[in-house]
Amino acid sequence: MVESKQQWKAWLYLSPAILLLLVFTVWPIFNTLRMAFLDGYGNMAAMGGATFEFGIENFLKVIDYDKFLDCLKTTAILCVATVPVSTALALLIAVALNSIKPLQKTLQTIFFLPYVTNSIAIGMVFATMFNIVGYNPVERAADTWGIINLVIQFFGGEPISWINQGSSYTANIVVMIVYIVWNALPFKILILLGGLQSINKQYYDAAKVDGTRKARVLTRITIPLLSPMLAYVIITGFIGGFKEYSSIVGIFGEKMGPPDDAGRLNTMVGFVYDALEKDRQGLASAGALILFVIILLVTMFNNKVIKKHVHY
Amino acid sequence: MSTTTVMQERDVKKRTFMQKMFKIFGKTGTYTFLLIMALIILFPFYWMIISSLKTLPEYRQAIPTFWPNEVMWGNYSKAFTTANLGNLFLNTLYVGVVSTFASLIITVLSAFAFARLEFKGKEPLFGALLATMMIPGELFTITNYITVNQLGWMHSFTALIVPFLVSVFYIYLLRQNFMQIPNELYLAAKVDGTSDIKYLWRVMIPLALPTLISITILKMMGAWNSYIWPKLVANDEAHQMITNGLRNAFTDTTGQADYPVQMAAVAIVSAPLFLVFLCLRKYIMQGVSRSGIKG
Amino acid sequence: MKVVLENLTKIFPSRDKKSGKEVVAVNDFTFEIPDGQLVGLLGPSGCGKSTTLYMISGLQKPTSGKIYFGEDDVTELSTENRGIGLVFQNYALYPHMTVKQNILFPLQNLKGKDKLSKEEMLDRALNAARLVQIDELMDRKPSELSGGQQQRVAIARALVKMPRVLLLDEPLSNLDARLRLQTREEIRRIQKETGITTIFVTHDQEEAMSISDVIVVMKLGVVQQIGEPQSVYDDPKNLFVAKFLGTPPINVLEGKVVDGKVYIGDDDVLDVTGVDDQEVYIGIRPEGLEPNDNGRLTCGLSNIEVMGRDASVVATNAASANPVVRAIINSDIRIDTTSQTIKFNVKPHKFFLFNKQTEERVYFEVK
DSSP: OHHHHHHHHHHHHHHHHHHHHIIIIIHHHHHHHHHHTBTTOOHHHHHTTOOOOBSSHHHHHHHHOHHHHHHHHHHHHHHHHHHHHHHHHHHHHHHHHHTOOTTHHHHHHHHHGGGGSOHHHHHHHHHHHHOOOEEETTTTEEEEOOHHHHHHHHTTOOOOOOSSTTOOHHHHHHHHHHHHHHHHHHHHHHHHHHHHHTSOHHHHHHHHHTTOOHHHIIIIIIHHHHHHHHHHHHHHHHHHHHTOOHHHHHHHOTTOSOTTSTTTTOOHHHHHHHHHHTTOHHHHHHHHHHHHHHHHHHHHHHHHHHHHHOOO | OOSOOTTOSOOHHHHHHHHHHHHHHHHHHHHHHHHHHHHHHHHHHHHHHHHHTSOHHHHTOSSOOSSOSSOOTHHHHHHHHHTTHHHHHHHHHHHHHHHHHHHHHHHHHHHHHHHHOOOTTHHHHHHHHHHHTTSOHHHHHHHHHHHHHHTTOTTSHHHHHGGGSOOHHHHHHHHHHHHTSOHHHHHHHHHTTOOHHHHIIIIIHHHTHHHHHHHHHHHHHHHHHOOHHHHHHOOSTTTOOHHHHHHHHTOOSSSSOOHHHHHHHHHHHHHHHHHHHHHSHHHHHHHHHHHOOOO | OOEEEEEEEEEEOOSSTTTOOOEEEEEEEEEEEOTTOEEEEEOSTTSSHHHHHHHHHTSSOOSEEEEEETTEEOTTSOGGGTOEEEEOTTOOOOTTSOHHHHHHHHHHTOOGGGOOOHHHHHHHHHHHHHHTTOGGGTTSOGGGSOHHHHHHHHHHHHHTTOOSEEEEESTTTTSOHHHHHHHHHHHHHHHHHHOOEEEEEESOHHHHHHHOSEEEEEETTEEEEEEOHHHHHHSOSBHHHHHHSSSSOOEEEEEEEETTEEEETTEEEEEEESOOSEEEEEEEOGGGEEEOTTOSEEEEEEEEEEETTEEEEEEEOTTBSSSSEEEEEETTSOOOTTOSEEEEEEOGGGEEEEETTTOBEEOOEEO
8 A cells, every 4th residue: 555655656756857857858868869860950941841861961060060170179178278287276275275274264265266156257357357458549559458468567578469359379278278277276176175174184194103295295195095086076177178168258258269260269069059059950969969979988088097096 | 123213313403493494484385375376366356346446548557556546336337237237137036046946846856756755666767867967968958949949938937947947966966865864754754644745844854954055056056157058048138147148238358348347247247146155155165065066 | 212201291272262171181291111111001081191192202292391202302303203103093004005005105205314225115114014914915905904904004014114112092992802812912022022112002901901011090181100010900099090900890888997997887897007097988809809707798699600710799788889899709619699698808908998088099007
């Protein structure tokens, strides 16, 4: 009696979740796969009665499309540059935070602040910091080079056009790296500091008794014992990096590039959404699947590398 | 082995002095490093606020001022009207509250079923749900865009709310929490004739409150920061969300834009999250570190 | 290396700011540990024994007082410069390193003129491992070892750098009963072989008594008594020490001294001289009670527990501070179990008097 009553009760409680998941999670998996393998699929056309051949044309088109390779390049550069930098910085900050007592809570709060910001809104702030504010038409020179350039000039460097008309791809990427690292730090610091605080203090006492120098404690004890957390932030960092999109919108706007070269900094996700908005769902699906496979491969590769070094 | 030690010959006084110096240098170094990093983290916020209070000519000065000569509170009212922020706030709040509330109900009921009830196919179903977490969201978006279109939900709050009501991850999180509550409590409640809903309300929800608060905050933050999906399905004035509205109102980040007003708008949009964070710091940091979501 | 503690005091600031109560963990501890001895710091939890050990190690700084290793004042010297070996209660073996790496670790930290070549390091690590008989396990990870084996690795790691002083924090508390017996013999053997001055902390009096050259009994931060285990047992300075040492514990009864007779209730159990009339606590070791039909102490007889060679007589007395009065006797002695009462004589050298107020020992001579 009780058993059967529990049966229908369980399904009743689960029904809203299951219904929604079927429509918005399960169906999309199949449908996206289907669309990806229907040559040139477009939803509007499909509703208009058009039929599509089964094939791999979408994938070929995606790979053939030169802008897709640019997207892949930008995405990969951003990943490879930001993940190690932000992880290393976060580790140093977490270790330093863990070693102090006064001000620890305050500093911890400050380091978490970028997390509770809107990445598009603060992207706009970063844009103004790198921005050359205005040209003086008479002297044909910039009025204000922006605060970052002023700092560079203060230290005797040459100002650079970071995101304006005529800026170089390298300069654009550097701006993105700075912003993404700034944005990625809080999450990594939080996870790593949590990990540090859960390490048994006796290992540090033991290291002290053994006369271990600070640098050696870090490399031989802290990092190995923290390796599961490090692995976690590195893997999630790569996954997040391959899905980078809105931070670029924050700085460059929806043009995804400096004014004279729109789309220069487009990423994989940006590519997928562009295709989607142009009613080329087949292409978008193929792009999304390729992204999925890349993420999967990178994660598997990471896992393999990490497994050798991680102590659980 | 003998007690002759490698460290016996030593000048104790010199060692004592050296180790004190090292300690002072170490501490100074640590604090210097942390404070410099903290300044770098804080600088954009500072720059946002002072820029938002400057006049455009002052903002454009070749030698920047680090505090506005003339404090322009007017930038804020101008930002508010230019970007129609009032309307955007209301839209976002509406979507945030409704979706959080509905999502909590669905999550609690599902987590309860998975944690406490026995039914056929429970384990495989739960496993299948967890498996969907591995797939990146972009894959769903493409079809959901079509689905929403075919359901006639384009340009409506429904399109903004319904597709994201179920989060497998939150169900998982809450189920783990519920499972820690001993089953005997549930059986005892059954013996006393307590209904499931009453038991949930009186026993499980209070015990799982921290998790529920974390879910609420993360969900609200999600609504506040969502950009891509609203842009696709509801980018009209009546339903526009705050991030989209902000980005649309100030399309230019370079060139001849009115930067102080832009910064004022950014400050207004950032303020609510900051305030919530300062009040509920503990829950947010706990929630984020437990869920490990990068949002 | 002798270790000298001079007026060593440790005060912890109160945890709760409002009450403002400081905790005196160790109070004015003065003691000289001769070279090459095995010393047990003994006391109930919270008595300051671990704090004392950690101050000797340098992991905690004393509030006042001095610590000398030999002639060197090491009070201000940090742990790594003291040349000590410390075995933690939970061993604190680095979980990501093999046994070999764990033992090598302290040697790899040496620098400057102390630096060793790879061969020397391996050689010494192997010697240390042989000493504690774990040379077969060098390539295992700590998680693949039993508790006793982990303990040995921890000792090897502490010994490998040839410390001036070896410190052990509750070395046996994480081992099961059988291993504990075996390991404590092992510690004794290793200490004798190396001759390193060794200090260990324990709350288990049997453990301390069985292997120490000297025991230090502590209570609430104050040293109660220092001496060889047997002499402390035979001649406790106060009621606490008498109660803390010995299993089964000493019998404590209330009584008084009147006109050279010690009374328990109405029974005068012993004639003494040199004691003023006063109220006293009387401590009688279980082996100090002899059943005798003409005995002077009468108790109610509860039952007799025979444990092979010995038997334990469980009796009651209205004046007893313990729930029962216990006597350990040779199991050959026949007791009439049908009787309601039993009479004992006391052995004077197993019989102690303590002042009722101060609980200090009151010395007497047998008449």
